[in-house]
Amino acid sequence: MHQFGYKRGRLYCEQVSVEALAKAHGTPLFVYSQATLEDHFQKLDDALSPVDHLICYAMKANSNLGVMRTLANQGSGFDIVSGGELLRVIAAGGDAKKCTFAGVGKTEDEIELALRKRIYCFNVESEPELQRISKVAGRLKKNAPIAIRVNPNVDAKTHAKITTGTYENKFGIPYEKIESVYRKAAKLPNIWLRGVQMHIGSQLTSVQPFEDAVAKMIPLVQRLKKRHNLEFCSIGGGLGIVYEPALASGDEKWWKSKDAKGILTPAEYSRRLIPLLKQLDMRIVIEPGRFIAGNAGVLVTRVEYVKKTAHKNFVIVDAAMNDLIRPAFYESYHEILPLKQGKGGKISSDVVGPICESGDTFCKDRLLPRIKEGDYVGMLSSGAYGFVMASTYNSRPLAAEVLVNGKTSAVVRKRQPVKEIWAGEHVPRWLK
Numbered sequence: 343m344h345q346f347g348y349k350r351g352r353l354y355c356e357q358v359s360v361e362a363l364a365k366a367h368g369t370p371l372f373v374y375s376q377a378t379l380e381d382h383f384q385k386l387d388d389a390l391s392p393v394d395h396l397i398c399y400a401m402k403a404n405s406n407l408g409v410m411r412t413l414a415n416q417g418s419g420f421d422i423v424s425g426g427e428l429l430r431v432i433a434a435g436g437d438a439k440k441c442t443f444a445g446v447g448k449t450e451d452e453i454e455l456a457l458r459k460r461i462y463c464f465n466v467e468s469e470p471e472l473q474r475i476s477k478v479a480g481r482l483k484k485n486a487p488i489a490i491r492v493n494p495n496v497d498a499k500t501h502a503k504i505t506t507g508t509y510e511n512k513f514g515i516p517y518e519k520i521e522s523v524y525r526k527a528a529k530l531p532n533i534w535l536r537g538v539q540m541h542i543g544s545q546l547t548s549v550q551p552f553e554d555a556v557a558k559m560i561p562l563v564q565r566l567k568k569r570h571n572l573e574f575c576s577i578g579g580g581l582g583i584v585y586e587p588a589l590a591s592g593d594e595k596w597w598k599s600k601d602a603k604g605i606l607t608p609a610e611y612s613r614r615l616i617p618l619l620k621q622l623d624m625r626i627v628i629e630p631g632r633f634i635a636g637n638a639g640v641l642v643t644r645v646e647y648v649k650k651t652a653h654k655n656f657v658i659v660d661a662a663m664n665d666l667i668r669p670a671f672y673e674s675y676h677e678i679l680p681l682k683q684g685k686g687g688k689i690s691s692d693v694v695g696p697i698c699e700s701g702d703t704f705c706k707d708r709l710l711p712r713i714k715e716g717d718y719v720g721m722l723s724s725g726a727y728g729f730v731m732a733s734t735y736n737s738r739p740l741a742a743e744v745l746v747n748g749k750t751s752a753v754v755r756k757r758q759p760v761k762e763i764w765a766g767e768h769v770p771r772w773l774k
């Protein structure tokens with residue numbers, strides 16, 4: 343469910359006209375719905391209510407301070423992947439003690455920072471990392487809370503760039519080796535074995551792979567819990583969202599329709615996983631990113647030109663792959679809608695950005711309403727892995743971001759001034 347939809351032919355985010363925001367703040371512009379963020383968090387919180395649980399929002403999906411504070415106010419913890427993200431949690435008013443620290447490449451400085459800020463847990467991905475954490479914790483005379491990431495070798499059946507739970511990829515420690523690694527970890531000084539963790543991939547649209555992975559993990563986790571007195575089990579993130587049809591999926595009725603059958607919903611996630619999770623009798627941690635933020639944002643862009651060729655109708659917009667890289671990177675789908683509904687009929691179109699790469703394409707040969715120069719369009723479901731993956735390629739400044747709350751809105755990140763792009767650069771003395 344989300345809070346984007348047409349009212350009297352105009353696209354609204356909650357009770358604010360998206361076009362009014364585009365006119366006031368310029369484009370490209372990310373617009374986020376606070377009510378949607380809260381609703382998605384709450385639905386997962388309710389789904390897990392039969393067990394003791396902690397939701398650690400995977401902030402790499404969208405780490406704007408306004409978004410982060412919205413979730414911190416709901417009681418969310420955060421799944422972080424760098425020292426920078428931990429500092430961001432603190433800047434946003436979040437609680438470092440509710441942070442889990444993931445990632446295969448934690449540096450000594452990052453480990454030290456996380457220990458000083460007393461994070462909830464390090465999710466450890468390798469034996470060398472265990473040794474490094476033990477060493478840094480020893481130096482600081484602290485005990486480092488850790489969970490080891492199990493790679494359950496379950497195929498998440500998602501895009502190759504975002505599947506993580508098979509032996510083909512760099513994540514975690516193989517299921518068969520995990521007990522011996524826990525035994526070794528138990529002998530290391532300054533290590534506190536607090537939990538066990540897994541994460542099998544991103545954008546999973548059915549519950550089945552989660553169910554398979556959790557079922558496979560149960561006997562293992564029960565043994566580990568008994569042997570090492572573990573407090574929690576994290577089942578990771580990866581809950582998928584509906585990208586198509588994104589607009590319809592905002593409607594409560596759609597979720598109950600036959601089109602939505604088989605789609606991962608919090609209710610289905612709960613119905614299938616809670617009976618398994620109850621057997622563990624441990625605190626359950628989840629790390630959803632996309633599920634919370636994905637359908638809570640749109641990227642708004644203005645049409646600069648419409649270029650008709652013998653074969654194509656190209657709609658050239660002022661957003662590009664530097665603003666939203668997902669279509670270029672994962673061939674992903676974003677629903678594209680005019681902010682103002684017209685009567686002009688539909689035409690097969692390619693929506694493209696201005697960057698000199700053919701990959702700078704948001705959609706190909708898609709039947710879209712006729713759009714003309716100066717019109718605005720919104721790319722739906724851009725709230726996760728959108729702005730956070732933006733770059734200044736082509737010396738294009740980072741877009742502005744706005745958070746909507748009911749009838750009000752606020753700029754939560756101003757458009758980057760263009761000179762800031764090269765502010766850290768210098769021409770060396772010998773060239774002057």
Ligand SMILES: *Cc1c(COP(=O)(O)O)cnc(C)c1O
Binds near residue numbers: 403421444445545630
């Ligand atoms: C990326 C990631 C997540 C969040 O994934 P989503 O698909 O956005 O839910 C959770 N846990 C880990 C370890 C991750 O790497």
